[in-house]
Amino acid sequence: MIRRFLLGAAIAVTAAVTLPLVAPVAHAQEAAAEPELLKGDWSFSGIFGTIDKASAQRGLQIYKEVCSNCHGLYEMSYRNIGGLGYSEAQVTNFAAAFQVADTNDDGAAVQRPAKPSDRFIRPFPNEKAARAANNGAYPPDLALIVKAREGGVNYVYSLMQGYKEAPADVKLADGQYYNAYFAAGGQKIGMPQPLTDGAVTFADGAPNDLKSEAHDIATFLAWAAEPEQDARKRLGVRVMLFLIVLTGALYYAKRKIWANIH
């Protein structure tokens, strides 16, 4: 009786301590949406899954060449991309391709090449300018978009592939496009289709059909929303293994100690 209770308690404690570490943080992945979202094959799903860095690097290239014209990656610094497997020199080179505002020693406003410690530059100085350039629609921050939208990574993946000819009964205003997955706006979205077959030619020669591009940008944005997820999962698995071993050891010790008493 006591033995069972102890074993049950040990298992409960193990689960309570480790589950929050290994479970993905509130993504509402399975939430219903109309129509049903396309489901990508994600290297990082499950507790042992890790980000496919090559795919995320291609996603960064897509962000840089396409999405960054309208969307920012708030709070992200250039040095953060080191987490995708780039060397320090590569990060420095990547950053140096962008110009940021600064003040020189004489107090004059100047533009200088970005350093790894600088934040990603934003395409517009403020929300009004962003809306003015996009027919009144606001291109949101992409750094947290995978967490901010129901369906998470599959939503971004689907949205990229959701542009269609509008059905006859749907009237689009100027600057609106029909996207099957933009349920929040009644399928009318203020973003022109950003990706098409061959929109980006990847440095590593990987396929660049629309589906592959959608997969890579979604992988990159899933990483951006939680850059430490691989480390968190590794820690979770280690803690779980440790607790399993500890549970066994304690159970064995308990049996030894009580063996001659009852």
Ligand code: HEC
């Ligand atoms: C020409 C400007 C432009 C480009 C380029 C662009 N977007 Fe957008 N995007 C917008 C605008 C404007 C909105 C807001 C649409 C609305 O609210 O109707 C938006 C919205 C979004 C949303 C949010 C949809 C929602 O549920 O609210 C996502 C996700 C998104 N864009 C991803 C991307 C990605 C990924 C790329 C690059 C592959 C990209 N965008 C390129 C202008 C752009």
